[in-house]
Amino acid sequence: VADRGLNYGDGVFETMRLTNGRVVRFERHLARMTHGGERLALGVPDARTVRTDIDLLIREHKNDSGVVKYVVTRGVGGRGYRGQQLRASRIATLHPAIPDDATVKARWCETRLARNARLAGIKHLNRLEQVLAQNEWSDANIGEGLMLDTEGELICATAANIFLVIDSILVTPDLRYGGVRGVMRDSVIESARRLGWSVEQRAVWPDELPRATEVFVTNAIRGIRSIVQLDAQQWLHGPFAKRLQTECADA
Amino acid sequence: VADRGLNYGDGVFETMRLTNGRVVRFERHLARMTHGGERLALGVPDARTVRTDIDLLIREHKNDSGVVKYVVTRGVGGRGYRGQQLRASRIATLHPAIPDDATVKARWCETRLARNARLAGIKHLNRLEQVLAQNEWSDANIGEGLMLDTEGELICATAANIFLVIDSILVTPDLRYGGVRGVMRDSVIESARRLGWSVEQRAVWPDELPRATEVFVTNAIRGIRSIVQLDAQQWLHGPFAKRLQTECADA
Numbered sequence: 001v002a003d004r005g006l007n008y009g010d011g012v013f014e015t016m017r018l019t020n021g022r023v024v025r026f027e028r029h030l031a032r033m034t035h036g037g038e039r040l041a042l043g044v045p046d047a048r049t050v051r052t053d054i055d056l057l058i059r060e061h062k063n064d065s066g067v068v069k070y071v072v073t074r075g076v077g078g079r080g081y082r083g084q085q086l087r088a089s090r091i092a093t094l095h096p097a098i099p100d101d102a103t104v105k106a107r108w109c110e111t112r113l114a115r116n117a118r119l120a121g122i123k124h125l126n127r128l129e130q131v132l133a134q135n136e137w138s139d140a141n142i143g144e145g146l147m148l149d150t151e152g153e154l155i156c157a158t159a160a161n162i163f164l165v166i167d168s169i170l171v172t173p174d175l176r177y178g179g180v181r182g183v184m185r186d187s188v189i190e191s192a193r194r195l196g197w198s199v200e201q202r203a204v205w206p207d208e209l210p211r212a213t214e215v216f217v218t219n220a221i222r223g224i225r226s227i228v229q230l231d232a233q234q235w236l237h238g239p240f241a242k243r244l245q246t247e248c249a250d251a
Numbered sequence: 252v253a254d255r256g257l258n259y260g261d262g263v264f265e266t267m268r269l270t271n272g273r274v275v276r277f278e279r280h281l282a283r284m285t286h287g288g289e290r291l292a293l294g295v296p297d298a299r300t301v302r303t304d305i306d307l308l309i310r311e312h313k314n315d316s317g318v319v320k321y322v323v324t325r326g327v328g329g330r331g332y333r334g335q336q337l338r339a340s341r342i343a344t345l346h347p348a349i350p351d352d353a354t355v356k357a358r359w360c361e362t363r364l365a366r367n368a369r370l371a372g373i374k375h376l377n378r379l380e381q382v383l384a385q386n387e388w389s390d391a392n393i394g395e396g397l398m399l400d401t402e403g404e405l406i407c408a409t410a411a412n413i414f415l416v417i418d419s420i421l422v423t424p425d426l427r428y429g430g431v432r433g434v435m436r437d438s439v440i441e442s443a444r445r446l447g448w449s450v451e452q453r454a455v456w457p458d459e460l461p462r463a464t465e466v467f468v469t470n471a472i473r474g475i476r477s478i479v480q481l482d483a484q485q486w487l488h489g490p491f492a493k494r495l496q497t498e499c500a501d502a
Contacts (some may be wrong), residue, residue, distance in 0.1 A: 001342045007322070008378040009260030015330070040379070041386060069330060071258070074382075079266070079320060079346045081378060081409060082385035091252045095330045114365030115401055119379060126377035127259040127332060128291070128370060131325075134333040135292060150366055158332060 003089055005073030009125035010083060012036040012044070013071040014183075017221050017250065018094070021064040023054060024250045025220060028183045033072065036122040042074050043088040050090075057092045067095040067221055073125070102245065103237045104143035104217065104225040109133040109158065113149040115177035123180045133158045144217055146206075146230065149178050154204045160217035160225075161185040164208060165240045171208070174201040184218040184248065191247040197240075214238035224248060254340055256324030260376035261334060263287040263295070264322040265434075268472050268501065269345070272315040274305060275501045276471060279434045284323065287373040293325050294339040301341075308343045318346040318472055324376070353496065354488045355394035355468065355476040360384040360409065364400040366428035374431045384409045395468055397457075397481065400429050405455045411468035411476075412436035415459060416491045422459070425452040435469040435499065442498040448491075465489035475499060 004010035014033050017024040030047055037044030045053075054068055075086030111133040119126070133145050144157040155173050156162055161182040164171045170192050175181055192199050209215065215227040215235050224245045226237035255261035265284050268275040281298055288295030296304075305319055326337030362384040370377070384396050395408040406424050407413055412433040415422045421443050426432055443450050460466065466478040466486050475496045477488040 001322075001344060003257065004382075006254065006257040006324075006342075007264070007376065008382050009376055010379060010382050013258070040383070067330065071252075073257075079318065079344075080385070081381040083382055091257075093252060093330075111369055112367060114367035114370075116363060116365035116380070117401075118362055118383065119365075124379055125258065125260055126379045128261060128375055128377045129367070130332040131255075131259050131261050131334055132291070132369065134331070150368075 002076045003073055004075060004077050004083060004086070005071060005089060005125055008081060009127070010040075011042065011071060011073030011089070011125045012040065012123055013069060013125060014123065015221055016068045016070070018058065018064070018066045018068050018097075019250050021058060023068055025183050025187065026051075028186060029220070032123060032181065032183060033070070036124060037072060039122055040124065042072060044072050045088060045090055053090055053092045057094050061094045063094055066097045069093045069095060071125070098221055100223065101143070101225055103228045105141055105229040106144040106146055106157065106217070106227045107137060107142050107231055109136050109145040109147050111136065111147065113147050113155050113178040115149050115151065117177055120178050121175050121181035130158050143225070144227070148206060152205065153177075154206050154208075155179040157217045160219040160222070162215065162217050163188065164204065164212040165214040165238065166208065166212050169198040169200055170240065171200045171202065171204060173204045182218055183220045184223065187248050188218055188224065188244055191244055195243070195247065209233060214240050216241040253327045253329070254324055255326060255328050255334060255337070256322060256340060256376055259332060260378070261291075262293065262322060262324030262340075262376045263291065263374055264320060264376060265374065266472055267319045267321070269309065269315070269317050269319050269348075270501050272309060274319055276434050276438065277302075279437060280471070283374060283432065283434060284321070287375060288323060290373055291375065293323060295323050296339065296341055304341055304343045308345050312345045314345055317348045320344045320346060322376070349472055351474065352394070352476055354479045356392055356480040357395040357397055357408065357468070357478045358388060358393050358482055360387050360396035360398050362387065362398065364398050364406050364429040366400050366402065368428055371429050372426050372432035381409050394476070395478070399457060403456065404428075405457050405459075406430040408468045411470040411473070413466065413468050414439065415455065415463040416465040416489065417459060417463050420449040420451055421491065422451045422453065422455060424455045433469055434471045435474065438499050439469055439475065439495055442495055446494070446498065460484060465491050467492040467495075
C-alpha cells in the first residue's frame with residue numbers, strides 16, 4: 001500500500017502479446033518502457049531482468065499464449081510526491097488471450113485528453129482519462145472510442161493509436177501533446193515506409209475523417225483493426241489495413 | 252497487484268491532520284472525497300465506514316497525532332481501462348506528524364499542469380505531474396514549488412493551494428482547468444468572508460505576483476504558510492496570513 005504506483009500512478013507499464021511462448025515485439029516494448037522510465041527518472045530494470053521475470057511468469061502459469069502485463073513503479077516510498085532514491089517495483093502478470101478481430105465499430109468519447117508535452121507518448125500509470133472514456137459506453141458491439149484532446153485534435157482511441165488513409169497517404173497523430181506512442185504504431189509506420197508508402201505524423205482533426213478512405217486502430221495486443229463504423233460514418237476494411245495486417249503479423 | 256488504483260490511478264485520496272486523537276476537518280475531507288468519487292463514478296464508502304476505518308487505524312497505532320491518509324480506489328478488477336462494477340478498495344495509513352511552520356521558501360517548477368476540466372479540483376490518484384515537479388529540486392530550504400498550467404496560468408503549489416493579497420483582496424486561482432480544491436483552501440475562503448474580506452476566485456497569472464503584498468500557500472496538513480521568498484521575490488509574513496492562521500486553527 002506504500003507503493004508509489006498506487007499512490008501517485010508513479011510508474012510505467014507494457015501489455016505484450018504472448019504467442020506460442022514468445023513475447024511478440026519484446027524489444028520494442030522494452031525500448032519504450034526504458035525510454036518512458038528515463039523521462040520520468042524511474043529505474044527501469046534491464047532487459048535480462050525483465051526477460052527473466054516474464055519467463056518465470058510463463059513457466060509458472062504453463063501458458064504459451066495470452067497477454068503479459070509488466071508494470072514498473074518508482075518503488076515503495078514514504079508519503080509525499082517527491083520520489084527518493086528507491087528500488088523500482090516490478091509486477092508481471094499473465095492474462096487471457098483476446099480474440100483477433102480484423103475490424104471494429106467505434107464511437108466518439110466525450111472525455112477529452114489533457115495536453116502535456118512532458119508526459120506525451122509515455123505509457124505511464126496515470127490513466128484516469130482512458131478509464132472515464134471507456135466507461136462512457138457499455139454496448140459490447142462497440143469496441144473502441146475515439147478521443148480528442150482539450151483543443152479538439154484527434155489523438156487516439158481509448159486503448160489504441162489511430163491511422164487515416166487520405167489520398168493514399170497514411171496519416172497518424174503526432175502525439176506531441178498527448179497519447180501513447182504505441183509499439184504497433186511504430187511497427188505500422190516502419191512497415192509502410194518499407195512498402196514505399198507515404199506516412200505523415202502530424203496534427204489530425206476530426207473533420208478530416210470524412211476524407212479518409214480507410215481508418216484503422218492499432219495496438220500491441222489486438223494488432224490492426226479497421227474501423228468500419230463510427231456513429232453514422234462507415235468505411236471498408238480496405239487494402240491498406242489488409243496489407244499491413246500481413247506485414248505486421250506476429251512472425 | 253490487480254487493484255485499479257495501482258494500474259490506472261483509478262481512485263481518490265485524502266491526507267488529514269490528526270491532532271489529539273481527532274481528525275481535523277474530517278467532514279470537509281469526507282465531502283471532497285465523496286464529491287470526487289461521484290465525478291469519477293467510484294463507490295466511495297459512507298461516513299461511518301470511513302470513520303470506523305480511521306478509528307481502528309488510530310487505536311492500532313496508539314498514536315494521537317500525525318497524518319492520516321485514506322485512499323479509495325475503484326477496486327480489484329480485470330485488465331483493461333473499463334471499470335466494471337467493483338467493490339471499492341479502502342486503504343487507511345498513519346504517518347508521522349509534520350512540524351508546523353508559519354512561513355516557507357518557494358521556487359518555480361518547470362513541470363506544467365495539463366488543463367482538463369473533467370478532472371479539475373478532484374484529489375485523484377493521477378499525480379505524476381506533482382511527482383515530476385517535486386523532483387525538480389532537492390534543496391531542503393525550499394519547501395514548495397509553484398506550478399503553472401500549460402497555458403501559463405498560476406494554479407497552485409505542488410502540494411498546496413495558493414493565495415495572493417492584492418489591494419487587500421484575497422485572490423486565489425479558480426481551478427476550473429486543474430489543481431485540487433483544497434480543504435484548507437475552502438476553509439480560508441470561508442474564514443475570510445466571515446471576516447468581511449473580499450475574496451476573488453479567478454484566473455491568476457504569474458505577473459500578478461509582484462503586485463501582491465502577501466502570498467501564502469495552504470493545505471490540510473501544514474495549514475497556512477506565508478511564502479517569504481520565491482527565487483528573487485520576497486514578501487513578509489503579513490497580517491492577512493497571520494489572522495487566517497488564527498481563524499483556521501485546528502480547534
